[in-house]
Amino acid sequence: MSTHAEQYLREVITSGLQKLGWPAENIILNRPRQEGFGDFATTVAMTLAKVLKKAPRPLAEQLVAALEYDRTLLTEISIDGPGYINFRLGEGYWHRVLAEILREAESFGRSNWASGRKINFEFVSANPTGPLNIVSARAAAIGDVMANLMQAVGAEVAREYYINDAGQRVKALGYSVSSRYMALFGKDEPFPEDGYHGEYVKDLAASLREEFGDGFVAMSVTERSAKFTELALARMIAAQKKTLAEYRVHYDIWFSEQSLLESKRDEEVLQLLAEKNLSYTKDGALWFVASQFGDSEDRVLVKRDGEPTYFLGDIAYHLDKYRRGFTHLHDLWGPDHHAHIMRMKGALEALGYKRGTFEVEIIQQVNLLRGGEVVKMSKRSGNIIEMRELLEEVGVDAARYFFLMRKLDTPMDFDIDLAKKQSDENPVFYVQYAHARVCSVLVYAEEQGAPLAETYEAALLANAEELALLKKLSEFPEVVSKAAEVLEPHRLTIYLHELASTFHQFYHHHRVVTEDKTLTQARLHLVEAVRIVLRNALRLLNVSAPEKM
């Protein structure tokens, strides 16, 4: 019904425009910032002023005079400023919203405008050659909530993780572990030049010695490294899965690069492009005509030495996603893959998939501050701040909320000292506290012999704080819908903070449980609605909603 108000207003305005014979404008309705301007406002008179070449205010007056509407729902229509038309909804409307929230409960906020879409969200996809770092934590939180949001508006979604378990990098891991393993037996085996120096490599070697003893010492370096590549990968991937699960991110698909190579999907890509005449040979290499699809230059698919590029593999992978029935692909990439976006979009378009069905978001760097100093992170050097470490220090709720508060396309500073404080400086507590307070009131009411009853008199909810709360609650479906449309999870954290604040104000000004039994019931139902919406919003973020704090 909350969206019904908007819909109703649109209908009223549209028929008014028709009556006057004015062009049917794209009607913009928004909620004015200032309380005094009503509940909704439209700028339609101002935009019409351009088309009709008349002053906006007289147009607004004419339009308002032509409007036909239900005066119990719409209690006031006024014209302000340069030509805004402001609408005020009656109390009865807000009371109906309350009934709607209580009725829909867990599904309040959901819609189905994206039904029919089958969306693949691929995020994190970190190399299995090292532990997850804090940029992965940022990507994991955001990707997870993007998927939740699209699910909430009716889309079918899958969370996917691409495991880079092939190629030179994983071999380097095998050699690195081999060298560390041999060192444990006092044997000096040269450390590979492009090897991994992190402490975790030594841990891997130690765990292998523990499990298999000196069983690998007698092997040749090549044989041992190959074996270790396999064993180390399995352990690294298991560790990543575990960390992500603790972070409450659960993937539907773990997709192996190895399996892709076996499927020969890359050969299929080459064939399709050749058939469409969109590839050519130059300097002994095979090129894709990326420049015809908006990229600054053409890109190599197969190197002079006959080896496929990473680019070709990635095209094959995304083709495979489409083949698995997804209508939309949405990737979160690291900043180092920036230049790849145009060529990938081009390649997928070349293969016949519509532009706009493949989108990429760049998750920018996270600068970790410790004692005011930026901690340098490098997977190679081993100075990484592990995601696991971050979770242990600040907790899952705080970490997720912290990342979700910020837009993803700008670098952020993560002050570890501040986040560790777990004090009121951390905004997640403010929101969770509101939820705990609500639960506490409901429990108290039961203890006082006033549990939530079947019926209540909504009309008793009429003071400023109660109406403000009802209005804020009614915004929730729009917030979810908009956040999903633009894929901006931070809109939810902003809303949550506003709702918590509105509730705290109400709580401070009015007692819920009083001698007045009817008023108590009305307020209990209001508070129950707050609990529902806080819970629904926190669930979308996968942040816990504690009943006690």
Next chain:
RNA sequence: GCGCCAGUAGCUCAAUCGGAUAGAGCAACAGCCUUCUAAGCUGUGGGUUGUGGGUUCGAUUCCCGCCUGGCGCACCA
């Protein structure tokens, strides 16, 4: 040199396809607990939205120049 992103209160960030007096938190200051959770509430101070132009009824938002910062510009992955 080219491309992308950003520049808003002391700090971290918002601002609903171009809308009304640019808003929150933290920090600072002053108040509020015999009463359902004070991890809360109330109030005060804090701004030439990097800068110079342009577009128009109206610009933090759109266009152009400049300044500053981040990232990216491989037949690496």
